[in-house]
Amino acid sequence: MADTTRAAFPKGDRPWSDLEREMRQRTSDDADWRAGRTAIFFFMADQEAYEVGKRAFMAFFSENALGAARAYPGLAAMEREVLDYGLDLLSAPEGGRGVFTTGGTESILLATKAARERHRALKSHNPGAPLNIVMPVTGHPAFDKAAILMDVEVRRAPLDPDRRVNVEALRNLIDENTMMVVASAPCFPHGVIDPIGEVSAVAEAAGVWMHVDACVGGWIAPWFERIGRGTPVFDFRHSGVRSISADLHKFGFAPKPSSTVFFREGEDLDRSTFRLGYWPSGMYTTATMSGSRPGAAVAAAWAVINHLGVEGYTRAARNLSAMVDRYVEGITAIEGLELWAKPDVTIINFGSNAFDIYAVAEQMRAKKWIPGLTSAPRGMHTMLSMQHEPAREQYLADLRESVAAVRAAKSKSDLTATY
Template structure:
């Protein structure tokens, strides 16, 4: 590892800004619609507002709401507006978090601590979740000493509710469903899963990190979105990301609970610390005020009308892209995704090689496996780029077909190697080594 010296003296502001711009040069081009994941770009008016709002509160700390009543008010209003959007009532409570992972961690921790309070006989708690549920749930299970029990998918790429019912036992503390699941953009049978949870008297969490701020507006536009939120009696908690289709600055999500009494199992308090009485509602201690202010600002800017317009634009682009993809021989859409996130698969094309070729043309592609597929997340930013992408995709498929030997390296080799390993622990070791190499400077 190269050791960087701590700077002896400061650098001029203009030079620093110039270096920052240069560093961005190799980053994914999301503003021009050449990135199919990671950044949910709502347009420059929204980005400009969120930048200004974040800057105004960039030094404020949400750790102590007494010191910054402005942050307390904005967070309370963001949570309340989100609860209203997702069918919550007067008793619905929640908090803002740094993102979907923290929201999910909090929901799992809350379920565990609630079970400790009401079912102390459980020695090894379990959560039942679809194999497509976000890895944050399995991360939470690893962090909080909970056993994850995975539900397989139906042929439609939805969690198999019948199997989920069979997997619930006396140790189950939480059932999970996704609205939608990230890999294929397909909605799990939320109402059926909620009913199963209610029958077994266990909490049920709906992960709407991806869909929470677009599904309600697509439903208003006539898309046949089934109920997925607190309108379903068995739903106990929900997560919804403001920095996805809420278009807020990064670092903003909401975790909601039907009842505040249940939410209180989320909190951490300590009364015997010499530094004073300590109470924290979420995982983080210091909580950046900028993320709270930016989320509040964009909700105020757009309102239902603005979000509906963005949802309509995104829907039209998604339909255009899907139609073009399924018109390409050998490509098909996995399952029946109802919103603007989906996956395209193939039994005949080397999709990893196609993705490598597309990235050589300046596109940032998301690759998936089990089965191999290309993942797409559509926003209004793709309005001008979708036709160019289809042209480049067709060229990439032709290039791979004419010279398959030229694509033996890259992600084709990496996914092939991982898929061929007989022991998953070997794959885990490879991935840890890869992560280590990506987060150190050689």
């Protein structure tokens, strides 16, 4: 039963020392992000980059990026530069533009809005039927959020055995009311990059907007490609790609909340921009869905990118890929465990045909890990980042022990996968 007691409005007048003590005490059982025990939620390249992000964030703690253009031209220039870095990294052509947002979900909302406006402006469609978005079953729920807000239908295509979208099935879902086709780089559940080139060709042939959701891979997968990891190209080099979402607060290693969305053509940025002319306070324009937003996030992203630069991201890609390989080796060395997909970047998803993986996850929970789960197929899931490296030996030892216990007891679990 949920606790329905309502907290009374505080009396106040409590000093920071007192508040800090209470907050520390109340969260003492919360997961410690430093310990690498959560499957997701926190991202790290190295300690120094983490400190740079934190210091820059605190230094610009009070600036409101809503007012960047009017009050903080220095901050506005940093924001523009961060977007330029992203356009460059993702091989956007001349004329490409971007928006600095508060997260992957907001980036996706903006791209979806732009796609809808373009469809409305340029395409004739069946007005009796709702517009639709066509995407793989693995596409992020942020598109469903956007679809609810915009009264749009979501159509989901099944996967091939390698867990990338089946392009033929995706193509068959497209009709005259399709305003957007989506593919992921990589998808969250299985960590694989969809066949972006093939989907791009399908989208172009159908004359439909293609969005690449690179919230996870956007700021790191290009560096994986550059170190010769064989990571597939997913960006504007594919001519059908009109927009890309790429989170800074994931593998850009910047503090939350920070993400970016990029458009191949500047006019599409105009389509995602909000403008209201008749308000008593005058013309109100935001490129974002949010109004006020932290200038701290902009400053911190600028600082982290300038701190890491080409060398730092290359190093991060090397460190991450070596760690992913070590995790994969350790996991697949445990009898009965297998990968559900070959990771393209940093997400691993594994399970078993020999025993109930959710029962293993329960054992891991009892050992104070916070595992991620996938439901189809039943699996465990982790988005690896460098805080997971010092935790690796312990994780694998606990996983071995958990598997052994589940095999011995033939235990089953009635857990359901919740994000």
